[in-house]
Amino acid sequence: MNSKHLSKGARQLSPVRKGKIRLYTNRFCPYCQRVVLILDAKNIPYEIVNINLLNKPDWMYDKSPMGKIPAIEMDNGEVLYESLIIADYLDEKYPQRQLHPKDPLQKAKDQLLLRQFTKVINALLKSIHVGRVDNDEAEVITEGLTTFENELANRSGPFFAGQKPGMLDYMIWPWCERSDVLKMFGRAYILKKDKYKKLMDWRKIMMEDETVKKSCCDVNTHIKYLQSHRAGLPDYDLLCFK
């Protein structure tokens, strides 16, 4: 998981071993973490190839359009990319511990929530990019979090999926893990924890989930990475054994 990120000039990799999945990923990419969570939750055998996003190996461009990650490569050479499409594929292909709700209506409603969460992500990305949270973005974030807070209040819990985390829990997790980085922007941006009590409880028990633990990073590491990223020199290898 914390292996060195490969760059342009890295030598060709050997074919994927029989029965394994190879994940092209990046230690600090939240979209990539989605796929890691699904692979871990379903206990699918996989190997990790970490990619330097600023200077990708040439062969990455043969795997996916513009060398996009996350991408998974199967032992027959087939490749898929786009985190949500990979997640759906893995959940269908590997029936152990089904993560999508079994009921089609509940599954569709969770998909709608995920669409709304995508808007929250985009507002967060924009805020991190400009270094402050503007009103429009604040509104999208507040509205999104309120929807999720109410949703948790209306479900039997403690997870969105019930007694164990499911697809929706894992698909939103990477950004929730990072939510405290907002304090980089000053005290005003720390989430009002009493306003999102249910979400805060959810976040706490997510942290204790065996699957989440495997890829989870503490907030200081996230902030350290983000600062290097904002300085134009992302330190992808922050967690490497040196």
Next chain:
Amino acid sequence: MNSKHLSKGARQLSPVRKGKIRLYTNRFCPYCQRVVLILDAKNIPYEIVNINLLNKPDWMYDKSPMGKIPAIEMDNGEVLYESLIIADYLDEKYPQRQLHPKDPLQKAKDQLLLRQFTKVINALLKSIHVGRVDNDEAEVITEGLTTFENELANRSGPFFAGQKPGMLDYMIWPWCERSDVLKMFGRAYILKKDKYKKLMDWRKIMMEDETVKKSCCDVNTHIKYLQSHRAGLPDYDLLCFK
């Protein structure tokens, strides 16, 4: 299908009848047509409520966020929106004539193609909005169509899904039905039919599909509607019996 489009002030509708689905739609909305195609292909009993997009009935805002259409309402009052989420839901809930590929890998690959097609749609929308096809948009459209042309060449055909249209065929159809409206912008914008021979053959047999026939419109009607739309007074009721 061609009933009058309801506007602000329209009276409340009665509850959805047992065993039926109510579709809130608009005769000229391609996203809505996606849902019509799935309902028709799977022979699901439904009723149509046409909505005036410029002046929606008040109760539409109680059904979906911002009164978004397409939306479907079930006989228990549950509502779903977003064309692709509705399509997935209907395909899972009603197992007759499964439209998604049975193989999870093929399904995932079709999803990737659909994402690329969304970029083509957005380029088309931008072009129609500004009244010309700029270079960036032309590139996205050409690249997208070439991908789909090659894809058809590599599949056993004649449809993307094989001997009968499947999910991918129907999800891209509404825009392909309208492709000839580009001639509004002059001869230069007519698609180079010899460059997309497979797609043109596909378009021709799609036109003969019983499901497509039910909601299909001729190009002149589409142009007439689009002209009214561009003039700021969309004539949604163009096909109404008056």
